[in-house]
Amino acid sequence: MGPHYLTKLFKPNSIAVFGASERPESVGGNALQNLLKAGFKGDIYAINPKHDTVQNQVCYPNIESVPTIPDLAVIATPAKSIPAIIQACGERGVGNAVILSAGFEDKAGKVLQQKMVSIAKSYGMRLIGPNCLGILRPEIGLNATFSKNQAIPGSLALVSQSGAICTAVLDWAEANGVGFSQVISTGDAADIDFGEILDFLALDPQTKNILLYIEGIANSRQFMSGLKAAARMKPVILLKSGRMPEGSKAAVSHTGALVGGDDVFSAAIERSGAVRAQSISQLFAAAKALSHNIKINNNRLAILTNGGGPGVMATDRAAELGVKMPDISQDSMQKFNAFLPEHWSHGNPIDILGDATGQRYTQALDVCQNDNQYDGILILLTPQAMSDPSGIARAIIEYTQKTENCKPIFTAWLGESLVSEARVLFSKAKIPTFRTPEAAVEAFSFISTYHQNQALLMQSPAPADQVCKESDISGARAIIESVLAEHRTILSSAETRAIMNAFGVPITPAIEVSSANQAMVAAESIGFPVSLKINSPNLTHKSDVGGVKLNLTTVQEVRSEYTKMIERIKQEQPNAVIQGVTVEPMFKRPHVRELLIGVMRDPVFGPAITFGSGGTSVEVIKDNAIALPPLNQFLARKMITQTKVSKMLKAFRGLPEVNFDAIVDVLLRISDMVAQLPEILELDINPLFADEEGVMAVDARISVQAPPFSHKPYQHMAIHPYPSELIHSLETHSGLIVELRPIRPEDAELELDFVRNLSERSRYLRFMNSIQTLSPLMLSRFTQIDYDREMAFIATTKNKQDKNIEIGVTRYTTNPDGKSCEMAVVVRDDYQHQGVASALLASLIQHAKAKGLRKMEGEVLSENGPMIDLVKNHNFSVKPTQDDPTVLQIELNLDLA
Known part of the structure; x- marks a missing residue:
């Protein structure tokens, strides 16, 4: 694996400083002074057409006159001049720039910024900033900032959107002897953002711990992928200021009233394995503890x-x-x-x-x-x-x-x-020493929480029972498309129930009626007792406006209550569109608990699922847990146990324990629903009745919105779900029936058994050492993959006991350059020479091409003849490596595959 594509940006060998000046109060003057004072170990080129020398350095009029091509341009000139500078740097071959300059905040500035980024992209140039403090790498004497602080080498990386927070942390660190591997101020992050920076830091050997200060996230998928990759390898503590705008709280459901943007952010962080601080003092406490690698x-x-x-x-x-x-x-x-x-x-x-x-x-x-x-x-x-x-x-x-x-x-x-x-x-x-007992306890808590999170991430989830396999996705989508075609955003009661049924969510039947006579007929058809609920897209909380009547036992009651309800609501809510009522059977069982399951769409992280206490007082009680989809059984159970109502689900005061598995099942089905239907904006199941027999949704509401025209599968989600569309079955040339599918976390036991059943030679040829079994860390790494940046296909078949077994696996991991990937493939000894490896590799190549990767590569021991024959059959080139003649380098140009 080669160096990360951002290495020359954060570890440059040479730097050009645009706007270099003698004036100590200028940004360019400060940046040049800091580089000289920090003792940068590479070449420094001052650029300013008004001077021949600056701070005792030769000063060049432009980038064209610099004797060699610098790795990095540090730009501190007026905003209007920067597009031309980026153009000149791109033509000269400069690959990276840090833009310290401000002036891109207003409308004209945004246009300028867009032009600057567009020019940079045309040359493959990468940018940090604009409006940032700069970057530091103390081990090489790099201080490309206009801060008054220097930094000592250490193992702690700091990434901050705020330059002011950077300077505060640097000032504190100087007084406390805390050193840094890297400090990065992202500023307005017109190009490079947290996701790519975290990718770099995850692989940076000098960085052992990471601190983040975040004000907002632009690309949630990239952020989550980078954060998960980094947090799996080293402690990540972050502080986020502010909350999402109130607009992220939808107004049409209980869920919208319960869930705010900051709640969703916390759920995302918990999912990543990182730890969140709540204040700047806590961030300092975490920094001090992390600096000692505890x-x-x-x-x-x-x-x-x-x-x-x-x-x-x-x-x-x-x-x-x-x-x-x-x-x-x-x-x-x-x-x-x-x-x-x-x-x-x-x-x-x-x-x-x-x-x-x-x-x-x-x-x-x-x-x-x-x-x-x-x-x-x-x-x-x-x-x-x-x-x-x-x-x-x-x-x-x-x-x-x-x-x-x-x-x-x-x-x-x-x-x-x-x-x-x-x-x-x-x-x-x-x-580690602190000024207050509270700060010391917080530092202990952050470090212990991180390592406990890692232990949780390595847990093997229970085997999947594929509860959602029978979902009628196409049918549900057709219903939603017809609603959107009618320019509606709220599904009717009948449409909502149809969507629930399509995904196997148990829900009481309902008949929509528009007259008292129709209500009586419906009630008699369903069977008494029944309930009446107002049917209006404008009235969210029916009980709040007197739009619910329960336990009606005769047709006379139905007729009377229908008439009174319609007349009263028309009078009190004159602007509401009243379509009639729904007639529903009363769900009567003696031991039910009222729950809520909801979905809201966060503007940054997409769909978020909430679970908690149900009923009419949910906004007052506010007992709920939030998680980002996709869920698995482990995550769903964890979500339930985080709520107070979970204690009421156990046996107490003569009530039997509820069917816990049934609640988990519904959460998994809702997770699948929002993954497969990007049109769903909000969903509200309240109440969901649960008892020892199972669960039943009594009322539900769905609002929808057309996705963007260019929407790609799962683009609306921050975490790529399990790509079930890639599952396929085939018959090999030997007649073996095999299912090929992406690996999932629940396959941990299958994967463990697979490695155990490999011969010692096969394990040696795959891992190039004498590994006997997979450690918990390796097992979690192999099965809990990020489908957005890597893929692993497993081949399964039935054994003589009609049990699914894994007989082969192939995987690729995207390299740091983002354009190539490393691959591997292995098949169980007793299933070799039956076409399994060829089928696996063909699927892997096809997926890598679809992801836009350009090259697939790997290493094979020269004694592994069958593997060499396999890759040659798939048009890989094979050549010896320079360092070790026993290892061969294999490579496939995916553009030609």
């Missing part, structure tokens, strides 16, 4: 303090963040009693009293260190009359340096003048 596998914390108050403050914050604080074990209690004064706290937090010395601190620290129920230790100190803050800090530092496999330690010395020296000592010793 790993915490669980979130059990011991708090050691010489004062009760700070211990309580830390405990309160731990409880708010869900950090566990286990009680002291019996063994540890005996050890503490042996050396602590009689009146110590005898609990966690462990208050060792105000006269604690360095020895008492280290003794207590040693007990916590050897207690397996703690994953980290927070040490607090208040400078009391008997305290020696610096001496105690030295004792703790000495203890940590002598102790092998020391647990992560966080410190908070409260105060200022009396504790400042101790803080410096901790910083030099690489022990």
Whole structure:
């Protein structure tokens, strides 16, 4: 795999500075000064037609006069001049530019920006900015910013849309000794945005941890793909300011009233495996902890303090963040009693009293260190009359340096003048230190939450039962298209029920009527008792306007209530279009709980699914969980358990436990529905009745909107769903019936069995080492793929026990250049030479071509004759590698395939 295509942008060997100046107050002057001061290790070319020299550097009039082609142009000239500069740089062959200049904010500026980007694209040139602070890479002395701060090398990357946040973090880091691998200010992000930057940082060996400051997302699919890729490999902590506009809250359903843009953003972050901070102080706390490369596998914390108050403050914050604080074990209690004064706290937090010395601190620290129920230790100190803050800090530092496999330690010395020296000592010793107990607990929480998220991501979901296989997608789409053709956006009750039925969602039947006589006939046909509900596209919440009547038991009641309802609503809601009522059977079972399932369309992340308490008071109770589709069983169950109503789904007060699987089933069907029908803008099932027998939707509402003319499959979603349209069956030349399909997370057990059933030689030829089985990390990586940037097809067939087994797999992963991919293919030994590998590889090649990739490549051991024959049959070129004659390089030009 070659270097990432953004490497020369973020790690340039040479830089041209447009707008270089002697004036210290100018942006260009500052940028050049910073490069010189930071000791950039490459060539620097100052460009300004008004000067021969600038800051003791030769100054060139234009890019054409520069002796060599720079990797990067840093531009700090007036906005109007920049399109011409980009044109000149493109013609000279400069591949990248950082545009520091502002002036693109108004309407004319946007036109200018569009022109600038268009010119850059025509030359394949990539841009950071405009209106950004710039970029830093301290390890190579790169400070291409106009900030007053320098930065020291480290392992922490910072990416921010706000230049002001960048300077604040840099200033704080300078004072706290925190170093950076890369700092990137995206500014207006006219070209390169978070997604591509995260791709680069995920593969950057210098970057071990990532901080993000976000104000808005332009491309949610690219952002989610990049974020998931990065968060799988290294901790990512982000802070987002502001909320989505109120316009993201639709007004036509309960769901719209419940879900705001910020809720959806949080759901997206949780799905990615990253961790979200809520304030700039929390971001600083996370940065400090990350800079020490601490790993915490669980979130059990011991708090050691010489004062009760700070211990309580830390405990309160731990409880708010869900950090566990286990009680002291019996063994540890005996050890503490042996050396602590009689009146110590005898609990966690462990208050060792105000006269604690360095020895008492280290003794207590040693007990916590050897207690397996703690994953980290927070040490607090208040400078009391008997305290020696610096001496105690030295004792703790000495203890940590002598102790092998020391647990992560966080410190908070409260105060200022009396504790400042101790803080410096901790910083030099690489022990995270904070000014407040709350900040220290937050830092612990961020790191532990990240590692717990990674453990969750590696969980193997339960096998899929393909509940949605029988969905009538074409029928549902035809109904929606007819609604849109009539210039309507709200589906009628009958149309809504038809869509539900098409996807197998249980829903009570309903008959639409427009007169009292029709209502009586319908009621008699359905069977009593029945309910009447107003049928109007303008009245969202029927019960709020008196548009619902329940438990009607005679035709006389039906006639009377129909007449009264219509007359009253026409009088009170004169502008509403009244189409009559729907007559529905009363769903009566003694043990039901009322739930809600809804969908709303977020302007950035697309459809979001919510689940929670149902009924008429949902906006007041606000008990709901939100997730982005596509869902699987694992995600659906997790979503349900996040709500308070989930406790009511269990057996309590004589009520039996509800059919949990039936609720999961409906969530999966709704997830499939919104993936397959991009026209759905909002969906509201309220109430969804659930009991021990199953579930039943009693009322539902769907609003729709025509997708853009150029809509591609799943383009409306932030996360690419399972591409079921790629499933196909075939018969190989040997007569073997095989199903070829994309791999899915639920295939973890199949994949594990497949690798186990490979011969030792086949495993060696595939992995080029003597791997025996897949680790949990490898298994999750192989099965939980991002269908937007990679693909894996598996071949399955039935064994003698009529059980599905995996007999082959092929996969490609897109290379950092975005144009080529690496491939691999392997077939189980007892199914080789039957055409399985050829069928798999043909499917892979076809998919890579459809994705717009230009080249497929890979490596094959020279002793792997069957693989070499296979790829030659599919027109791959085969040649030896320069470094190792036992390894052959294979390559296919997909444009010609």
